[in-house]
Amino acid sequence: GLLKLGSLVRFVPVSVVIGFTNGIAVLVGLSQARDLLGLQIPKMPGDFFGQMATLSRHLDSFNPHALALGLLCVLILFVWPRLWAADSAFRRRIARIENVSALRATSRLPAPIVALSTLSFAAWALGLPVETIGSRFGGVPQGLPAFALPAWSWNDLRQLVTPTLTLAALGAIESLLCARVADQLRPGSRHDPNQELMAQGVANFIVPFFGGMPVTGTIARTVTNIRAGASTPVAGMVHSMALALLVLLAAPLAGLVP
Numbered sequence: 533g534l535l536k537l538g539s540l541v542r543f544v545p546v547s548v549v550i551g552f553t554n555g556i557a558v559l560v561g562l563s564q565a566r567d568l569l570g571l572q573i574p575k576m577p578g579d580f581f582g583q584m585a586t587l588s589r590h591l592d593s594f595n596p597h598a599l600a601l602g603l604l605c606v607l608i609l610f611v612w613p614r615l616w617a618a619d620s621a622f623r624r625r626i627a628r629i630e631n632v633s634a635l636r637a638t639s640r641l642p643a644p645i646v647a648l649s650t651l652s653f654a655a656w657a658l659g660l661p662v663e664t665i666g667s668r669f670g671g672v673p674q675g676l677p678a679f680a681l682p683a684w685s686w687n688d689l690r691q692l693v694t695p696t697l698t699l700a701a702l703g704a705i706e707s708l709l710c711a712r713v714a715d716q717l718r719p720g721s722r723h724d725p726n727q728e729l730m731a732q733g734v735a736n737f738i739v740p741f742f743g744g745m746p747v748t749g750t751i752a753r754t755v756t757n758i759r760a761g762a763s764t765p766v767a768g769m770v771h772s773m774a775l776a777l778l779v780l781l782a783a784p785l786a787g788l789v790p
Contacts (some may be wrong), residue, residue: 533733538725541708552709556751570604570662571597597660601790605647612643613759635721642760652789666787674783676776677742700736707732707749717758 562583566573572593576583615622616639623639655662665672688743711723728749757767778786 533729535724536726538704538708538727538729541705541712541725544709544712549709549712553713553751560752566590567663568599570598576653595662598662598790601651601662603653605651608647608650609643612641613639614644625747640761644756648789652785655790656788660790662790665789671787672779672783674779676780677744679741680743682740703732703736703746703748704729710749710751711752712752713751714758717755718763721763 553564559580562580563576565571565583565587566576569587569591570593571587573590574587577586614620617623655664686702707728708725711725711728715721715723730750739745739747753771757771762768
């Protein structure tokens with residue numbers, strides 16, 4: 533960031549950005565197929581063809597309840613914003629019987645929040661036989677992570693130099709391409725690539741002392757944020773604060789999410 537190398541992202545061809553975005557879409561979609569179908573697979577391989585072969589071998593463990601919840605979630609994500617669109621017939625009808633302030637508050641609820649809360653409650657209330665965050669991972673730890681110095685030696689340091697540089701380069705490229713995609717989704721917006729790298733660098737200097745992993749900008753969360761109405765960098769701060777409150781105040785409830 534200090535060397536202004538982030539500006540080089542403007543020379544990345546649009547076709548590369550499109551390939552990058554669609555490649556991530558395929559990999560993310562495939563990585564979620566196991567949970568969408570409720571398949572009992574202990575560990576998924578990392579490569580595309582290995583994942584396809586593993587999924588096909590475990591189709592006999594298909595869980596229809598998991599698939600139903602997943603499809604309902606996709607349906608809510610698609611339908612909810614259209615119900616509350618300014619020109620929708622549903623919104624006009626509701627406006628006749630509901631006061632304006634309640635209508636405004638309801639219409640601003642992001643579809644992911646609606647889907648997450650209603651379907652998690654339904655799965656719990658109906659006792660559906662599906663995996664949850666609690667049953668697979670043992671729940672969400674309640675409380676903030678403690679500060680700790682990572683254990684290291686000079687021998688470890690020598691072995692970590694190359695992976696560190698590789699991760700830094702990949703993280704920078706992914707974040708900057710993600711920012712370019714975000715700019716295209718919101719006409720008129722334009723990110724500062726060097727500031728993006730500076731912020732990412734500061735974050736990655738701090739997170740190891742709290743047990744964290746290297747952080748980058750990601751397509752999945754960025755697009756979800758934009759679809760939910762985000763328009764400024766403040767949305768990322770609100771995202772972080774909401775996650776912190778969830779961990780501190782509602783960790784047991786988060787464990788019920790399918």
